[in-house]
Amino acid sequence: MVKVNVVCVGKLKEAYWRDAVAEYAKRLARFCRFEVTELAERRTLEEEADGILHACRGYVFALTPEGKQCTSEQFAAKLGALRDAGREVTFVIGSSCGMAPRVKAAADELFSFSQLTFPHQMMRVILAEQIYRAFMIDAGAEYHK
Numbered sequence: 330m331v332k333v334n335v336v337c338v339g340k341l342k343e344a345y346w347r348d349a350v351a352e353y354a355k356r357l358a359r360f361c362r363f364e365v366t367e368l369a370e371r372r373t374l375e376e377e378a379d380g381i382l383h384a385c386r387g388y389v390f391a392l393t394p395e396g397k398q399c400t401s402e403q404f405a406a407k408l409g410a411l412r413d414a415g416r417e418v419t420f421v422i423g424s425s426c427g428m429a430p431r432v433k434a435a436a437d438e439l440f441s442f443s444q445l446t447f448p449h450q451m452m453r454v455i456l457a458e459q460i461y462r463a464f465m466i467d468a469g470a471e472y473h474k
Contacts (some may be wrong), residue, residue, distance in 0.1 A: 331412040332362040333460060336384040337453055338424035339379050344452045346460050353457035360464040361412070365453070370424050378429035387417030389436045392452065393428055396439035404459065405466035412467075421454055425449045 341347045350365065357363040368380040388411050390396075399407070406408060411418050420440075433439060442455060465472035 330362055331415075332387070332417045333357070333408075334384070334386055334417070334419040334420065334423065335363075335365045335453065336368065336419055337365065337422040337449075338368050338381070339370050339449060340405060341450050343450070346454060349454045350457050351453065352375065353454070353461050356461050357457070357464065360461075360468070363457075363460070369398045373418055374424070374427060374429040375431075376430050377424055381421055381423070381428075381432050382435055385419045385435070386440075387411075387419055387423060390438050390440040391421045391423075391428060391433050391436035392441065392456070393423070393433060393439050394441055394444065394446065396441035398441050398443070401459070401462055402466060405463035408460070408463045409467040420460075422449065422452055422456065457467075 341350065354363045354365070361425065368377065368384065371377045371380075390457045408418065413451075421428065421436065442459065443454075447455060462472060
């Protein structure tokens, strides 16, 4: 079973964000080993970069506004191909101040869900939902309409 990691800076402070991620983690258990690694915010992006890079495994998607966008079906195909190749996958969500350039440079792919800016905590929920949606599309389930 493929492992999907989310490496993020900061904690989910409100219970409703934690509950939402936990719900998608529960749903994802049938498709992958889903793990979230929360790193402490630091004074600078460069200090945060050390922890981020240390936690990254496998194919790394850095979530950043300048990243490539795709459809849900394209995202599902990409995750499916990585799974079929036996690749572990890591998604990186930087702090509310952004992400150090060296983290972006080390990533296999710069990825964006939108040109809009989302709150840091909401982005973690959106990511978990989109990973779940991708696995459901790949499984041919009716979740994605």
